[in-house]
Every structure is written in structure tokens, then in C-alpha cells.
Amino acid sequence: MTALLEVVDLSVVIGAVRIVKKVSLEVRAGEILGLVGASGSGKSMTALGIMRLLPLRASSTGITRLNGATLSAKSEAEMRAVRGRDIGMVFQEPMSALNPLMRIGDQVAETVRSHRQVSRAEAQGLARDALELVGLRGEQGALDRLPYELSGGQRQRVAIAMAMVLSPQLLIADEPTTALDVITQAQVLLLLQGMVRTRNMGMILVTHDLAVLAQLADRVAVMHEGEIVEQASAAEILQRPRNAYSAVLLAASLLKPKRAQQRRTDAPAILQVRGVVREYPRRRTSLWHPATPLRAVDGVSLSVHAGETVGLVGESGSGKSSLLRVILALERAQAGDVSLFGETLSGARGATLSRLRRSIQVVFQDPYGSFDPRWTVERLIGEPFFLLDSPPSNAERRRKVAMVLEQVGLSPADAQRLPREFSGGERQRIAIARALISEPAVIAFDEAVSALDVLIRAQILALLADLAERLKVAYLFVSHDLQVIRAIADRVYVMQQGRIVEEGAAAAVFDSPRHAYTQALLAASPVLAVKPQAGA
Amino acid sequence: MSFARKSLGAGALITALFVALAAVAQFWTPYDVRILPIADKLQAPSARHWFGTDQLGRDVLSMIMLGAQTSVGVALLSVIIGVCIGVPLGLLGAARRGATDEIVMRGNDLIFAFPALLLAILITAVFGPGAVNAIIAIGIFNIPVFARVTRAGALQQWTKDFTLAARVAGKGSLRISWQHILPNLLGLLVVQGTIQFSLGVIAEAGLSYVGLSAQPPTPSWGRMLNEAQTLTALAPYLALFPGFAVLLFVLGLNLLGEGLRRRSGGPA
Numbered sequence: 001m002t003a004l005l006e007v008v009d010l011s012v013v014i015g016a017v018r019i020v021k022k023v024s025l026e027v028r029a030g031e032i033l034g035l036v037g038a039s040g041s042g043k044s045m046t047a048l049g050i051m052r053l054l055p056l057r058a059s060s061t062g063i064t065r066l067n068g069a070t071l072s073a074k075s076e077a078e079m080r081a082v083r084g085r086d087i088g089m090v091f092q093e094p095m096s097a098l099n100p101l102m103r104i105g106d107q108v109a110e111t112v113r114s115h116r117q118v119s120r121a122e123a124q125g126l127a128r129d130a131l132e133l134v135g136l137r138g139e140q141g142a143l144d145r146l147p148y149e150l151s152g153g154q155r156q157r158v159a160i161a162m163a164m165v166l167s168p169q170l171l172i173a174d175e176p177t178t179a180l181d182v183i184t185q186a187q188v189l190l191l192l193q194g195m196v197r198t199r200n201m202g203m204i205l206v207t208h209d210l211a212v213l214a215q216l217a218d219r220v221a222v223m224h225e226g227e228i229v230e231q232a233s234a235a236e237i238l239q240r241p242r243n244a245y246s247a248v249l250l251a252a253s254l255l256k257p258k259r260a261q262q263r264r265t266d267a268p269a270i271l272q273v274r275g276v277v278r279e280y281p282r283r284r285t286s287l288w289h290p291a292t293p294l295r296a297v298d299g300v301s302l303s304v305h306a307g308e309t310v311g312l313v314g315e316s317g318s319g320k321s322s323l324l325r326v327i328l329a330l331e332r333a334q335a336g337d338v339s340l341f342g343e344t345l346s347g348a349r350g351a352t353l354s355r356l357r358r359s360i361q362v363v364f365q366d367p368y369g370s371f372d373p374r375w376t377v378e379r380l381i382g383e384p385f386f387l388l389d390s391p392p393s394n395a396e397r398r399r400k401v402a403m404v405l406e407q408v409g410l411s412p413a414d415a416q417r418l419p420r421e422f423s424g425g426e427r428q429r430i431a432i433a434r435a436l437i438s439e440p441a442v443i444a445f446d447e448a449v450s451a452l453d454v455l456i457r458a459q460i461l462a463l464l465a466d467l468a469e470r471l472k473v474a475y476l477f478v479s480h481d482l483q484v485i486r487a488i489a490d491r492v493y494v495m496q497q498g499r500i501v502e503e504g505a506a507a508a509v510f511d512s513p514r515h516a517y518t519q520a521l522l523a524a525s526p527v528l529a530v531k532p533q534a535g536a
Numbered sequence: 537m538s539f540a541r542k543s544l545g546a547g548a549l550i551t552a553l554f555v556a557l558a559a560v561a562q563f564w565t566p567y568d569v570r571i572l573p574i575a576d577k578l579q580a581p582s583a584r585h586w587f588g589t590d591q592l593g594r595d596v597l598s599m600i601m602l603g604a605q606t607s608v609g610v611a612l613l614s615v616i617i618g619v620c621i622g623v624p625l626g627l628l629g630a631a632r633r634g635a636t637d638e639i640v641m642r643g644n645d646l647i648f649a650f651p652a653l654l655l656a657i658l659i660t661a662v663f664g665p666g667a668v669n670a671i672i673a674i675g676i677f678n679i680p681v682f683a684r685v686t687r688a689g690a691l692q693q694w695t696k697d698f699t700l701a702a703r704v705a706g707k708g709s710l711r712i713s714w715q716h717i718l719p720n721l722l723g724l725l726v727v728q729g730t731i732q733f734s735l736g737v738i739a740e741a742g743l744s745y746v747g748l749s750a751q752p753p754t755p756s757w758g759r760m761l762n763e764a765q766t767l768t769a770l771a772p773y774l775a776l777f778p779g780f781a782v783l784l785f786v787l788g789l790n791l792l793g794e795g796l797r798r799r800s801g802g803p804a
Contacts, residue, residue: 330703354706362704370697372716384705434701 002068004029004202005050005170010062012045012054012226019045021226022062027170027202032193034217034234035206036249039424039453042226043206047172050204051089052079067169085115088163090156092175097159098147104158105131105143111162130165131158134191152316153184160188164195171196174206181315181480186524189216208453210253211483211526214238222246238528252458254528270474271304271327271360271442276336278322296322298498299336304442309468309475311489311506313482313521319498320478324446327476328362329353340442354387361435365447367427371419377430378415381405384438404433407471409463425456429463436471444476449484461488482525486510494518544795550788554781558604567595569602569755578771587777590760591767596774600781602755606667607785610749611736613671615729618678623725625679626686627717630694631709641687644680652677653742660748670749674739678732685728689721723800727793734789741782757782 003026012020020042027033037043049060052071064071066086074082083089091097099107108127112118118126128143134157136143147155156176163171173192177185193216196203205217213220213234221231222243230243241247278297285291296319304310314320325331327338329345338346345356361384364370371380381401385391392400402412408429419427428448435443445464449457465488468475479485485492485506492509494502494517502515513519567585576593579585587596625644629637656673663669690713693699702712743749744758752759757778764774 328704330700357704357706362701364697364700366697370701372698372702372720374719375716383702383707387706431701 003027004031004067005204006063006065007046007050008063008065010046010049010060010064012042012049012058012060014045014055014058019058019226020049020060023223023226023228025221025228025231027204029169029202030197030200031219032196032203032205032217034213034220035204035223036208036210036213036220037223038208038249038455041223043223044174046223047089047174047204047206051083051087051172052076053083053089081115084111084163084168085166086168086170088166088168088171090159090163090171090173090176092178098155100147103144103146104136104150108158108162108165111165115166126165127161130161133164133195134158134161135187136161151184153180153188156180156184156188157191160191167199167201169201171201171203172206173203175208176205177212178207178209182482182521183315183524185212186526189526192216209526210238210250210454211528214528215526222249249454250528252454267306267308269303269305270341271476272339273300273302273323273327274336274339276300276323276326276333276338278319278326278331279334280322296498297326297333300495300498300500301336302493302500302503304474304476306441307468307472307474308490309477309488311485311492312476312478312495313480313485313492314495315480315521318495320480320495321446323495324362324444324476324478328360328444329357351389354389358384358387358438359441360444361438361440361442362444362446363428363431363435363448365450367424367431367451370431371427373419376416376418377401377405377422380419381415381430381434381437384434387438400437401433404436407436407467408433423456425452425460428452428456428460432460432463432467436467436473440473442474442476444478446478447480448477450479450481457484464488482510482521483527494521540795540798542795543791544799547788547790547792547795550784551792554604554785554788555608557601558608561598561601561605565595565598565601567598569594569598570753578767578774580771581773588771588773590763590771590774596760596777599755599760600757600777603757603760603778603781604785606744606750606754606756607737607740607782610667610671610674610740611733614674614678614736614739615732617671617675618682618732619725619729622679622682623686623718626683626688627690627713628710629683629687630690630717631713637687640683644683647676647680653739656739656743657746657748660743665748665751667750667754670740670743673743674736677739678736681732682725682728685724686721689724690717693717693720723796727797727800730789730793730796734786734793737782737786737789 005027007023007025009022009024010020011018011022023046025033035043035046045054048054050064050071054060062072066082071079071082098104105124105127108130109123112123112126131143136154136157147158150158176192177188180188189212192203195201205213207213217234219232220234220237221228222237222245223229224245230237230241230246232242237246238250241250276297277295277299279293279295282291282294300323302310312320322331326333326346329338329348333346337344340356340359343352343356348356378398378401381404382397385397398415401415405412405414410426410429410433419430422430431448449460452460461484464475467473477485477488489506492504492506493500494509494515496517502509502513502518509518510522513522573593576589577591579589581588585595585597587600589595590599625640629640656670656677659673660666660669694717698716699712702716707715740749740756741758741761744756745762747759747762749758750756760778761775764771764778767774
């Protein structure tokens with residue numbers, strides 16, 4: 001059987017740098033090829049190279065054939081006809097892929113009309129069918145909605161409908177579910193898989209997540225520094241990776257718990273949250289009735305004991321971040337209180353607040369936004385010194401910054417550099433160093449590893465486990481990623497719509513979830529259940 | 537070379553030229569304009585007087601150099617007034633939000649609601665004409681501009697996590713504004729400053745044209761234009777050179793501002 005898509009020696013050069021080096025691959029009809037690699041490995045550039053949608057300064061060489069037609073020899077005008085009609089593409093960020101001012105039915109119909117000579121009504125009909133295929137029904141008014149009225153998952157469905165409406169032979173999906181929460185991700189993946197199978201299309205799924213591929217892909221190509229280092233059936237790569245890099249990637253994706261044993265939790269509770277309610281005002285919709293506020297956090301109680309790692313799991317919008325802001329005394333709760341070492345943090349002011357804040361620090365999700373780009377690392381890490389009654393001398397300050405830099409695996413020489421000189425993983429280390437400098441008893445992590453790819457994520461988690469062991473610091477680890485929570489937490493709270501629906505020891509919650517929501521979350525999250533064999 | 541870099545280079549060159557002219561005029565001009573050699577009046581441009589002489593026999597080139605001093609001085613000081621009051625107001629509005637923000641911004645709207653030049657004329661008419669009053673009048677209209685630009689930029693900075701990190705480090709919103717927000721707005725403010733500077737040059741020329749800015753004998757481009765008006769048939773170059781000076785200086789400042797804006801990747 002001949003290949004649907006054949007790529008021979010595709011290279012992409014940007015400036016003087018070769019981003020993709022002689023990549024060859026093929027996709028058969030009805031097959032899903034997973035393209036996996038760390039960020040910067042060239043996997044997205046490979047996908048764009050096939051579509052000939054490379055950035056302006058980039059150039060590519062090599063041959064790509066779709067059904068025998070040589071794409072690499074086509075003119076730009078001919079390529080425009082191929083894109084959308086023969087090859088559909090789905091991108092990571094569903095919001096920016098849609099026109100915010102156009103009704104979604106019209107957007108899908110526009111794709112049809114730009115390729116086929118059909119009437120407006122016919123195009124609308126095709127659009128309706130495509131949207132129905134992805135589960136957005138016309139009779140519910142989905143066609144007339146604007147992108148901002150849809151959830152992230154629904155937007156991604158629209159993007160998929162646009163890619164599918166002309167029944168392309170090949171679908172290229174670049175991290176299509178990375179921006180979605182687990183339950184939505186499972187639905188979207190199932191949808192993609194179903195379409196490929198029933199329509200006998202080919203699909204290239206670009207992702208950094210091996211667990212997603214384990215569920216979906218028939219074959220997997222592993223990319224590393226612009227080259228395909230291994231290409232084999234999904235089962236084979238997941239069981240017996242032959243290439244050393246594939247093995248590393250797999251090990252990092254498996255996220256084995258980094259700690260020898262789970263800590264006991266009979267230590268005294270240091271952080272206590274009791275019945276916290278956080279409401280946000282909503283816009284008034286009626287002249288006569290006051291607007292009902294949005295209750296983001298609805299009577300949450302939790303505790304963190306000395307030295308333990310507590311996981312807080314929930315989807316986006318479940319109120320995790322709001323709760324965290326209340327705990328950090330960044331926002332006021334409408335009811336309930338937060339106490340640290342028995343002292344109330346929620347109403348504290350002035351010197352008391354400063355003293356308490358020394359004991360609770362935070363690491364944020366975005367390794368780019370959480371540093372002032374104009375400050376040196378030393379100044380950034382030293383910022384919490386402001387909490388001290390008397391600031392340390394310059395020499396003392398430098399010594400402490402050097403010490404925490406070493407603790408997080410960076411060099412003291414990095415202190416004089418600016419944040420932009422560091423990679424995402426290194427920045428997250430700097431953020432951890434900043435949290436450590438005031439010698440806190442608790443560090444809160446707000447999705448602190450979600451923006452990192454698997455290899456870096458595994459390194460940061462190992463570092464955190466090591467620091468917890470050495471410094472006896474407790475963590476409150478907030479994440480939507482069950483894999484991560486499972487790997488790091490001793491105890492888990494599951495949050496849904498502002499309430500804690502389940503809590504317990506991590507092993508108990510993950511192995512025998514009691515609440516229906518926890519069960520749904522677990523069922524939806526892709527799990528790598530394979531064990532790499534020794535010596536692989 | 538890209539448009540942005542060309543525009544930046546040309547703008548910087550022209551601006552530097554005028555600032556240098558103004559600086560040199562402090563110590564030296566081709567002729568002393570305090571002396572009025574009436575015998576040499578209304579000479580056309582020549583090797584001795586490059587730009588000619590006016591109706592009182594003064595060298596036009598020397599007048600333009602001294603006029604640049606007035607122009608740069610008035611525009612610069614009025615920008616400084618705008619920055620010193622507007623920027624803190626904008627930072628305060630963004631940091632405190634709520635009622636403070638509302639009061640600050642509505643106050644700005646109030647000033648914006650007046651036609652700028654007309655009110656400047658009113659101020660100088662009430663407090664008497666003169667360079668200082670012109671500076672104050674133009675400066676007042678720079679305040680809301682800087683307040684708005686600062687507030688918009690600051691609001692954007694406030695959404696970033698580093699402001700949260702600073703709050704966790706116990707810093708209050710005013711301290712964060714000073715240490716984190718303001719330094720990240722410098723690029724924005726330099727661009728806006730350049731644009732306001734060029735508007736200040738035009739405003740000064742306008743006010744002195746109607747006799748409400750620097751008073752004689754201090755030379756200024758606007759008054760030179762005014763005085764040249766009656767003599768256009770006799771000596772058109774008298775109007776031409778100060779006119780070109782205003783045009784070129786404003787063009788240079790705008791090119792500089794545009795180039796800086798493009799280089800920093802700011803919005804149009």
C-alpha cells in the first residue's frame with residue numbers, strides 16, 4: 001500500500017540555523033503518525049514545512065508528496081488550493097485561530113467558499129454538517145455564535161470543523177489539546193481519532209505528550225534537535241525504545257514518584273484554611289435586582305502539615321487560582337479565614353502580614369511573566385528580603401542569593417544576568433529560588449510545571465522532591481495535571497466548581513476515587529501504563 | 537535598511553541639529569542681534585548673511601538659532617511638566633483603581649475637553665504673555681496625555697505575574713509602581729515625550745505668532761513669522777526660513793518618535 005503523504009529529506013533553515021535536518025517520514029491512509037519531541041526539537045517546523053507555511057525568513061529543501069503529487073514543486077497559488085482542501089490543519093491555540101468578529105457558521109462556510117464554487121446556502125449546509133460532526137448542533141444556535149461565547153474545547157471543535165469541512169485526505173494537528181483541560185482533551189482526541197478511522201484519512205499529531213500518543217497514534221516519530229531519532233510503531237516505542245533519547249523522553253513522561261516513601265501526615269498543621277468563600281461581582285443585568293456575584297470559591301477548607309506535599313487538582317475555572325490568591329493574602333475572602341501557625345493571615349496587616357508572608361511563598365505558572373524583565377536575577381531573588389524587618393547587608397544578600405541559586409541547580413554566577421537569558425526551565429528554577437530565599441515553611445505552586453515540556457518538567461519535579469526532603473518545606477501544589485499531582489503529592493484535594501469534592505491520601509484517591517468527578521477526571525487523563533524494560 | 541531605522545536615523549539627526557543650534561547660540565551667533573544695524577536692513581540671502589537680514593538689519597540665521605533656544609526650552613519644559621504630574625497620576629490610577637482611578641481619569645477628561653490652544657491663549661491673556669506662562673499653558677495640556685498613556689501601559693503591566701510576586705514579597709502598590717511598573721514603561725514614555733515635544737514646538741510657534749509667548753527682544757520663530765507677514769512681497773525669505781525651521785524640527789521629532797515607537801514594537 002502506498003503512502004498518502006511522503007516526506008523525503010525535509011530541511012528547514014531559519015537564518016543560519018538548521019531547525020529541521022533531513023526529516024523523512026510517511027503517513028498512510030487511515031493512520032495516525034505521532035510526531036513527538038521537546039519544545040524546540042523542530043516538530044512544529046516540520047509540520048509547517050509540509051504545509052509550506054513557514055515563517056518569512058525560513059527556507060526549506062526536500063520533497064513532499066501527497067497522493068503522488070509533489071507539493072514541494074507547487075507554486076504558492078497552487079499550495080493555497082491544497083491547504084484546507086487536501087490538507088487540514090488544527091493549531092494549539094483555538095482562540096487565535098478563529099476570527100473573533102465572525103459567527104462560527106460563517107467562518108466554516110468561508111473555508112468552503114474559498115475552495116469550491118458553491119452557493120452561500122450550500123456552503124452553510126456543509127458548515128452545519130461539519131459542526132455537527134464535531135458535536136456542535138445547528139439547532140442549538142451554535143452556528144450563530146461568536147468565538148468568545150464558546151469554551152476552549154468548543155473553539156477547538158470549531159477549528160477542527162474548519163479543518164474537516166472539505167474532507168481533506170490529511171490532517172495535521174499541532175498540539176491540538178495542549179490548551180484544553182483533561183476531560184475536554186479526551187473528548188477532542190476521541191473525536192479526531194474517530195474521524196481519521198471512519199474517513200480513512202491520514203493524520204500527523206504533533207505533541208510533546210507521549211501519553212496522548214500512547215492512546216491515539218499508530219506510529220510514532222521521535223524528534224530531537226531537528227532530526228528524527230527513532231520511528232516505529234507506537235507500541236514498540238512505548239515498550240522498547242531503541243534510541244537513547246526516546247528512552248529518556250519516555251522515562252520523563254512516566255513521572256514516577258520521586259520520593260522513596262510517602263511521608264506521614266501526623267505532623268502539626270501549619271497552614272489552615274477554613275470555610276473560605278471568594279465571590280467576584282458580576283455585571284448587573286437587571287435594573288431592579290442586584291447582580292448575583294460569581295462564587296469562585298465556595299466554602300473551602302483544607303490544611304497543609306509541616307513538610308508534606310499537598311496536591312490541589314481541578315480543571316480550569318474550578319476556583320483553584322482564586323483560592324490560592326486568598327491563601328496568599330493577595331485577595332480578601334468574603335467568608336472564612338486562613339491561618340498560618342495558628343495566626344490569622346487573612347486579616348493581617350503591616351508587620352504581622354510581613355512576618356507571616358515570610359513563611360508562605362509562591363511559584364507561578366508562567367516562567368516568562370513572573371519576572372520583571374529589567375531586574376537582574378540577584379535583585380529578583382532578593383525581592384522577598386523586603387519582608388525582613390532589617391534588610392541584610394549587601395554581602396549577606398549576595399551570599400544568600402548564591403546559596404539558593406545553588407540549591408536550585410543554578411550557578412552563583414547567574415546572579416548578574418537578566419531573566420531573558422534563561423530558558424523556561426531555568427526561569428522556573430529562579431522562581432523556586434525566589435520562593436526559597438525567605439526560608440518559608442510552605443511554598444504554593446500555581447501550575448508551576450504546566451508550561452514546561454516533559455523533560456524539563458521531570459527535572460523540576462525531581463528538584464522539588466529533593467528540596468522538600470532536604471529543607472523540610474511543605475508544598476501546596478495546584479495543578480490540573482493528575483499525572484503531576486500523582487507523582488509529587490502525599491495528600492490530594494479535588495476541586496470542582498469552587499468546592500472540594502474529595503480529599504485523601506494521594507494513593508487512595510488515585511487508586512479508588514469515590515466521587516464521580518474524580519472518577520471522570522481520572523478516566524479522561526491519558527496515562528502511560530507501560531513499563532520500559534530494563535536495558536532498553 | 538528598514539523604514540523604522542531610516543526614520544529613527546533621520547529623525548535623530550534633524551533633532552540633534554536643532555538642539556545643537558540652540559546650544560551653540562548660547563555662546564555664539566554669526567551676528568549680535570542686540571545691535572540693530574538699520575543700514576543693513578532687508579538684505580537678501582548672501583555670503584555675508586546666509587539667510588538675509590530683517591527689517592531692523594538683524595541677521596536671520598542668528599535669529600533662527602536663538603529662536604531654536606526658545607522653541608526647545610519651552611517645549612522641553614512643558615513636556616517635563618506633563619511628565620512630572622501626568623506620569624504619577626497615571627501610575628496612581630492604575631495602582632489603586634476604583635474611585636481614585638475614576639477621579640484621576642475624569643479630571644483628565646475635563647482638561648482634554650478644552651481646546652488646548654484656545655485655553656493656552658486664555659491663560660497667557662489672563663496672566664500676561666511671556667515664555668513662562670506659555671510653558672505652563674502647554675504643560676497643562678501634556679498632563680492628561682501622559683496620565684493616559686502611563687495608565688494604559690501600567691494596567692497592562694499589572695496583569696503580569698511579577699506584580700503578584702512583588703506583592704507576595706510584601707510590597708505595596710505604590711512601591712511596585714515605582715520599582716516595577718515605571719521602569720517597564722520608559723520606552724513608551726520616551727516615544728510619547730518625543731511626540732509631545734513636537735506638539736510643544738508647534739504650540740510655542742503658534743503662541744508667539746499671536747504674541748503670547750516669549751516677548752521681544754527674545755527671538756522666537758512664531759514672532760519672526762508674524763513680523764515677516766507684512767513684508768512677504770518685499771522679502772519672502774523672511775517668512776521662509778523660520779517657517780522651514782518649524783517644519784523641519786517638527787518633522788524630525790515626529791520621525792524620531794515614529795522610529796522609536798517602531799523599534800520598541802509599540803502600537804500605532
